[in-house]
Amino acid sequence: MGVIEASDRAWKVVQMSENVSAAEWLRGIIDEYGVSGTRSCTAIAEALGIDCRHEKTCRDCIIKMMTAIADRIDAERALPDGMEWPRFEDGGLVRIGDELEFEGKTMLVCDATFYADDWALWCDREDMSGRLYGKYGERVKRPAPKVLDADGVPIKVGDTVYFVDGDARPLTVERIDANGGEPAVDLVYAGQILRWHSVNPEKLTHERPDSWRLWGEDLDMAVKVGEVDKVEMMRRAKALAKAGEGL
Structure with a gap:
């Protein structure tokens, strides 16, 4: 069997195969183009399912070739019908390596598993790990943005803080609003006797002001x-x- 004949057979296999990955598919086309030494851009277009004779310009042909490659990649990455990759509440895809909120803590997504009716995300951090489960279409929470005091120290619910203006009364952080607009903190003093709502965190400190x-x-x-x-x-x-x- 001659080189040309062998190349033609392999070329047809590359064109017809739907079981190889997108990368293998493209590399097969590239390899065959190099082996033959005579393949034209028309032949490459045909390998990608495009008939150059029906295209007005080379630009139109190239656009269709790039589209064919993108479609093949999308098809490879697509999930079966009824399944959907988990998304955050804002619609963004949850990707491996992203941070999310899990049991009130910020966790790192390490793996994803898909089942018939739901999905599971394996999450990890230094002191704990676990799986977050959800139904298809259910949204995942992003970690709350960090709210910092006047000294750049993160403020968390339950912290004891003080006003930086010298007021030495210890205040307990009751709620943190870090989403949308300027971050704000709700405070309570002495068993809910006094309350402060929507306080600018830059007016607070974890260090007790001296007097x-x-x-x-x-x-x-x-x-x-x-x-x-x-x-x-x-x-x-x-x-x-x-x-x-x-x-």
């Missing part, structure tokens, strides 16, 4: 237990004096 009153209370307590840290107390006193804090 002369607190300085005095801490000094009294330190004297009582016999553990006065003179260096620390002096540092705080200098900082308060520099900041012009009132008594």
